[in-house]
Amino acid sequence: EPEVTQTPSHQVTQMGQEVILRCVPISNHLYFYWYRQILGQKVEFLVSFYNNEISEKSEIFDDQFSVERPDGSNFTLKIRSTKLEDSAMYFCASSLRRELVDNEKLFFGSGTQLSVL
Amino acid sequence: LAKTTQPISMDSYEGQEVNITCSHNNIATNDYITWYQQFPSQGPRFIIQGYKTKVTNEVASLFIPADRKSSTLSLPRVSLSDTAVYYCLVGPPKGSSNTGKLIFGQGTTLQVKP
Numbered sequence: 660e661p662e663v664t665q666t667p668s669h670q671v672t673q674m675g676q677e678v679i680l681r682c683v684p685i686s687n688h689l690y691f692y693w694y695r696q697i698l699g700q701k702v703e704f705l706v707s708f709y710n711n712e713i714s715e716k717s718e719i720f721d722d723q724f725s726v727e728r729p730d731g732s733n734f735t736l737k738i739r740s741t742k743l744e745d746s747a748m749y750f751c752a753s754s755l756r757r758e759l760v761d762n763e764k765l766f767f768g769s770g771t772q773l774s775v776l
Numbered sequence: 777l778a779k780t781t782q783p784i785s786m787d788s789y790e791g792q793e794v795n796i797t798c799s800h801n802n803i804a805t806n807d808y809i810t811w812y813q814q815f816p817s818q819g820p821r822f823i824i825q826g827y828k829t830k831v832t833n834e835v836a837s838l839f840i841p842a843d844r845k846s847s848t849l850s851l852p853r854v855s856l857s858d859t860a861v862y863y864c865l866v867g868p869p870k871g872s873s874n875t876g877k878l879i880f881g882q883g884t885t886l887q888v889k890p
Contacts, residue, residue, distance in 0.1 A: 663819075685825065690876055692818075692876045695877075699835055701881065701882060702814070702820060702878075703880070704865075704876075704877045704878060704879070706876060707876045709851040713850075714806050715876075715877055717877075721786070725874075748817070749818075750819040752819065752876070754876055758870060758871075758875060758879070759810070759868070760808045760825070760827075760870045761808075761825075762825050764810075764822035764825070765820075765822065765876060765878065766822075767818075767819025767820050767821065768819050769817070769818050770817065770819055772817075
């Protein structure tokens with residue numbers, strides 16, 4: 660089965676530093692997403708991205724966050740000035756179609772564990 | 777989006793059939809019901825999706841009664857490797873403008889014992 664790959668698997672940073680989390684979505688997919696999961700909590704939607712622009716974003720996705728598809732294969736999440744509460748597992752996902760019905764699904768990566776010290 | 781309620785945890789033994797029921801009383805007409813599985817330190821993985829009646833694939837079955845206010849994920853003959861968190865998700869509805877915004881609850885932690 661095709662996979663979404665994320666790098667790095669672990670990232671440790673100091674509070675206030677910028678981090679970039681990287682993802683390679685499945686090659687023919689058109690829709691891209693970031694979710695996060697704070698330890699012991701729910702998986703939360705952050706942002707969806709299509710045709711080089713944000714389609715939808717959650718309240719969590721404030722001005723400190725940005726996403727980019729710099730080339731034809733990578734999809735990145737940047738946190739400009741990290742806070743302690745940004746510590747979480749960040750999951751990238753992709754899908755072929757917009758509507759997740761008729762067995763259309765999100766394919767998630769294995770995540771990047773971000774630790775902000 | 778419809779709220780879902782499912783047991784926080786379940787235990788089972790290898791070889792048993794496991795049924796996890798999810799309540800979604802406020803499901804909308806165009807909502808599909810989807811189940812995802814999550815192993816520790818991994819992203820969620822799609823298991824099965826249905827709209828009504830019964831759906832079966834190589835991994836699981838999904839039973840949806842006529843009123844669609846609940847659904848039951850059935851895992852036949854579980855093994856230790858089925859130990860994971862199982863999420864029931866409802867929506868976004870077909871035709872919705874929401875794009876990939878899945879709402880995850882706390883899920884059901886299934887522990888399979890030898």
